[in-house]
Amino acid sequence: MLEHGGKLRMAAARYHIPLDEWLDLSTGINPNSWQGATAPLTSWSRLPEDEDGLCEAAGAYYGVTDLLPVAGSQAAIQILPNVYPQSRVAVLTPSYNEHAHAWRRAGHQVDLIGENQLETAVDCHNIVVVVNPNNPTGLCFAPKTLLHWHERLVARGGCLLVDEAFMDATPDHSLAPYAHRKGLIVLRSLGKFFGLAGARVGFVLAEKCLLKKLADVLGPWTISGPSRWFSTQALRDQDWQMVMRQQLKSNATRLSQRLTDYGLSPDGGSALFQFMVTPQAKMIHTYLAQQGILTRLFNDPYPSSLRFGLPGTELEWQRLQQALADLNLSPVREQSA
């Protein structure tokens, strides 16, 4: 298994700063998560049921009729490679590394493909995996581009897998409306935009026969009752979603601006994170960690780079800004002064 999580605990131990004093910007999870209600006690005590309204709420939210609820998109990433015969798989890099790991583990031949190689990769691979918007680079693929790749893949019996974990702030770019097509799979999740990473609820959008196969492999009751209930409420809360889309857009601009102000101009980003390639990544990561601010550091095999998630409260914004000022990188700032 790849190493995940526990990063905050490790950082707390390493930098001798108590857990609750950290500003954790190491994830792309919305810090202002949906918090509408308390799951009823019966959701803990009864076996979860398929007919509880979750699929209807998700169908309305994603604008589809066929979907399979899974215990986070990770559950789908984990088993999708098991339902395909041995294939040549192109996985976008850098990207969320569980994809390549899962296809390799299942014995497929996996090629890590840079952004510029994708156009040719679709003609010589059976399966192409992209994250859109991409994590951590923020790279966005236009639906038209992806649909064109999908057509070429499916003409050769192939499949396009699009992980849309960070798509919720820009639903117009989603391939969800096309996911019922043969050879197209879209993964969605409540972990990022809704900020419900702990709920472990995601969805596979794909043609019916694939969903049936996945459901059979996964078995019954993969999502907890309280998570199903909580997620159903979040998916139905259109007011919150509308406000949050605006709020994230403005917060993303603010984060990008602040980073730029202090000499860390992002190379890409999404509504929920900003990303920059810099040879100073490790130094900056370490300096901020010493101030109790955890960022996500990428290095070998990735280019030396950093990802910043969004601060939640005004106090957290101030704290980040102060730490960036103290960092004193300031080339851009001096230029603009």
Added chain:
Amino acid sequence: MLEHGGKLRMAAARYHIPLDEWLDLSTGINPNSWQGATAPLTSWSRLPEDEDGLCEAAGAYYGVTDLLPVAGSQAAIQILPNVYPQSRVAVLTPSYNEHAHAWRRAGHQVDLIGENQLETAVDCHNIVVVVNPNNPTGLCFAPKTLLHWHERLVARGGCLLVDEAFMDATPDHSLAPYAHRKGLIVLRSLGKFFGLAGARVGFVLAEKCLLKKLADVLGPWTISGPSRWFSTQALRDQDWQMVMRQQLKSNATRLSQRLTDYGLSPDGGSALFQFMVTPQAKMIHTYLAQQGILTRLFNDPYPSSLRFGLPGTELEWQRLQQALADLNLSPVREQSA
């Protein structure tokens, strides 16, 4: 996938009785579930972490050091067949039918084995699967018997899988203390005794290398954050556990007694259900359903039989008793009159 759940909804529709007017005795879930506390909001918003105390709480409760938390024992049932080479598998019957289904689905040769054939089955199968206490029959295997079978199996490179979903009321009969031994797997669950079927939390107790393999197949974050938190509290609540063991014992006696009083003498049972084989099973099931009381009916390929779960409140006990009286089976009652 096997058909599960939704049975109450189906019954509600079929018998024209609103969902919330049913007394659901169709499961073996403790109707007085653990309800200690409300999961903190951070458990919804943060990714679950392995180091959150769940494993320590479970280790203390089961008296083991090596275990793997899974999303209900169903998650383990679902994937265990995938980590073994093609085998000849003996599965106790009648029993929880997901076991045989899972091993078959993975391509193993599955023989359904009656209680009396198990003694010989351990010498000609690679893998033997028993549920102890058995669901729905209530049949109990002594640890000594199981350990003897395990020794014979492991001597031939085989494996004994013991599903202890209903073991919590009688922990002295558990094989948990031996589960670290090669070729022995014990499944536990918080669904029945703790009444947390919706939480989807169970544990695999087995030798370390198998747990590692299963963890790799399942991938990270299979259990929701709130479920991990809630279960940790339940596993630590020794006072509740002690009281509940006594309470269930006395309620099981009461249920067995009431059923006997009204001519439905159980053929077996556990702390959480009573079971009887009777050619009248379907008639009784239908009659009770017409009164809004749902029992679990077993028939072909099982013998015609019924399982009754425990009523929760005193009112529910009265309601069951009245319905049994109205059933007017009364052969035993007349004998004792």
